[in-house]
Amino acid sequence: MTSRFTRTLAVAILSSTAMVGSAFAAECIAPANPGGGWDFTCRSIGKIMHDIGVVDKPVQVTNMSGGGGGLAFSHVVNERNDDGELIVAASSATATRLAQNAYGGMTADQVSFLGAIGADPGVLVVAADSEFANLNDLLDAAKSDPSSVTFAGGSATGGFDHLKVLMALREVGFTDVRSVKYVGLDGGGDALTSVIGGHTQAMTGDISEVVGFLKSGDVRVVAVFTENRIPGFDDIPTAMEQGVNVVAVNWRGLYVPKGISQADYDRWSDALAQVAASDEWAETMAANGLAPFTKVGAEFQDYLAGVINDVQMLSREIGVIQ
């Protein structure tokens, strides 16, 4: 009886520690539970790095959820600052939260951003039978009577889904950002359900969240926030085509600790660039609804600085930060 108990216990402990990486292989921290976007980034990039031979051991994935990525961030800054074998998954959400000071005072320059090698394009979606035929109809309605349009998104107020709407409205000359009605739901799927159910008028999210409903014909995408139309979704117009100059994508990428040597940083950015160029990554992106979006090293850091600046400005206006 006791031995059975001990065995069970051993199994339970083994399975709970199985995820803690060994000290020798490179480690990728996914700052969320298994299954989410950051977990996907670590697992797919880590696997391809090993498959194409840019790292010699499989990359170990550690899940460290909490604080919307803030716990992993502070762990890296405070405890792993010179660990050259560590990469961490990041996305637009990481940048948004850093810009809004949501990581307890920590800032983007406390780590080194490595690059992004794919992006989930932002979209604005309405129900199939909606009165809004295109992006301009929707934005004009929100502009002339902000209370007539409620936007639903999968992130909290001030999150990236919310900011996309505000950026688009700012482009058409509407600046009273506080009067824009936005409800934060528990995810993109919830937001879509509320649009289809007629409780809200438009959904703001990423294209991967709408693929299933697009096929069934329940919703229409009025705009995608990319520079060019997305392969495979060629009939969806971009916002830019409709005269709204906004590019907003949920990029997927990595950062590394600040204190590592330049050689280590170059090694990782080279590895990431090789993944970006590989056929395996192209397949992974196609399978997961990601559009190509490769910015590595200094180019990415410049891009990020611009994004963070923009987010800070908007966030101050809506009152998420003082």
Add this chain to the structure above:
Amino acid sequence: MDLLANLTQGFAVALTWSTLLLAVAGCFAGTIIGSLPGLGPSNGVAILIPLAFSLGLDATEALVLMTSVYYGAMYGGRISSILLNIPGDEPALMTTLDGFPMARQGRAADALVLSGVASFVGAFLATVGLMLLAPVLARVAYLFGPSEYFALYLLAFCTLGGLSSRNQVKAALAAVTGLGIAMIGLDNQTGLPRLTFGELHLMDGVDFLVAIVGLFAVSEIFFFIESHGKESAIGVKLGRITIPVKDIVDSIWTMLRATVIGFIAGVLPGAGASLGSFLAYMGEKAISRDQETFGTGNPRGVAAPEAGNNAAAGGALVPMLTLGVPGSGTTAVLLALLLTLNITPGPTLFSDRPEVVWGLIASLLIANFVLLIMNVPLVRLFVHILSVPAWLLLPGIMLVAYGGVYSLSGSSFDLILMTAFGLFGYIFRKLDVPTVPIILGILLGNNMEDNLRRAMIISDGDWTYLFSSGIAVGLWIAAIAGFVAPIFLRQFLRKPSQPDSNA
């Protein structure tokens, strides 16, 4: 006869030796995970996902394994609720109310068998419901907006008072404490943190699991230490396992009613299994003639929440598969698994990937029968795990609980928080304040508030929006009735119970 053809196709996918083996292994692992406090279905599934990848399972096999673990954990949660008074996971919370008193009266075996059968009825019928009605039911989710969800949570909240028959003030106090705890974390509607004191660890709010394990399991340790092991609840003896035919027959209708309530709660993405088992229990209590015996070991108080939460588990698969909207933490993890396997849930999943959907449904049916066998005739196997001497069991449970919680966040903060909850639980229990309403407060608080505020944003602060649909009005009436009725009913019911009345 499409259905039969589809189902045949599903069984053709699911009835291979390897998938059957995975189903049995998944059910077994799931039952253990569910019965160990601190390891609930959602982290059980999350922990096992990397395993599915490293075993190189294909889409159907991975789904079979994960859903078996999911269903297994839903069954297993009741075991520690009944034997230890520690819910194995949050949906099993309500089962402690009557399950543990039954065990104290020496009827642990009866409670286990009865709840096993109830779990089977709930899960099996929910799977059938999923099979027959999923595409239709998906539409129901569209009808529920913020005002409807708010009314639904209000209904649950209004019936909370009826939970404790002994001291309503203390139950209310506990519920309010829970509500307060629910407010901790990032406020979705303003994007600002509340009550976090700048602590990054509190940004996501308090995890249910941390609160449950703290309030129930850790506080039990404190009692155990205080009484030098004499007054512990642990160590209920399990006699011969017999089938309590009378109890099962008596509660057939209870199980069916609870299944319907649980299934509906599961289908609504904003509700979920915990609300399903809570409403099933309260509903059963409300219509029963012997209300006073609920909470003291009424077999129907065991059957109702178990049928309810297992039906909700099946129901929660409906929005997950047809809308891509997870109705619970576990289905959120399953959804992520689907996406990783390159299966996009949504309205067209049933027509695009029939082999996946029907394979899944067939394997759920198989898993249910496997679980019925494991949890009724073979329940002794799992009971053994929990029936080692208390001085060994409690530290063991602590080890698993702390390990399980740590594996989720990889930070010691949750462990400290869990210990703090243990201390609170100890004090509350010393003061005879029930701890179940605290959990319910945490569970209901956020959702109720979020939906109210969403409704107010949508309507520009117009309160009449809350009564703008038939469903909302119906739920409001039920909520008011649920709040007021016990006050009158109690007086009404007391009279006949006087020995000298003519009734």
